[in-house]
Amino acid sequence: MNDFVKRPALALLALLLMLAPNIARSAPMLGEDLFKALGCRGCHLAGGSGGSLGPALDGLGKRLSPEQMRQVLTVHRETSVMPSYDHLTEPELATLRDYLQSL
Numbered sequence: 001m002n003d004f005v006k007r008p009a010l011a012l013l014a015l016l017l018m019l020a021p022n023i024a025r026s027a028p029m030l031g032e033d034l035f036k037a038l039g040c041r042g043c044h045l046a047g048g049s050g051g052s053l054g055p056a057l058d059g060l061g062k063r064l065s066p067e068q069m070r071q072v073l074t075v076h077r078e079t080s081v082m083p084s085y086d087h088l089t090e091p092e093l094a095t096l097r098d099y100l101q102s103l
């Protein structure tokens, strides 16, 4: 490689390294982070801590299918105190479901 080719390549690499932390920050939040950020633990016991207004979510993956979890999160029932999370994006819902499935 001559210098003419190498320099822009190095400049690009430097730029990518500078941007890397920002890319990492804007990447979709992990399911557990979402769970915390959305305040689910305020009402649900999960992994040993949380509230008791809603049912404990440990072992949820054995009780509900991914589709049922999606319904619980996005379809609000009149009689429920649980808020609807239908404003979440598809990737966020999928990440959250994966986390719930792992409990």
Ligand code: HEC
Binding pocket: 035, 038, 039, 040, 041, 042, 043, 044, 053, 054, 055, 056, 057, 060, 063, 064, 069, 072, 073, 077, 079, 080, 081, 082, 083, 085, 096, 100
């Ligand atoms: C204000 C309290 C409250 C908050 C906040 C809340 N929930 Fe709930 N959740 C409930 C209650 C109460 C139920 C029981 C069923 C019902 O009333 O709808 C429930 C039911 C559920 C169920 C079904 C559990 C089962 O065993 O069938 C899941 C899954 C669930 N919540 C997940 C979540 C997640 C994930 C979040 C955060 C994104 C969340 N909840 C936030 C109160 C809450």
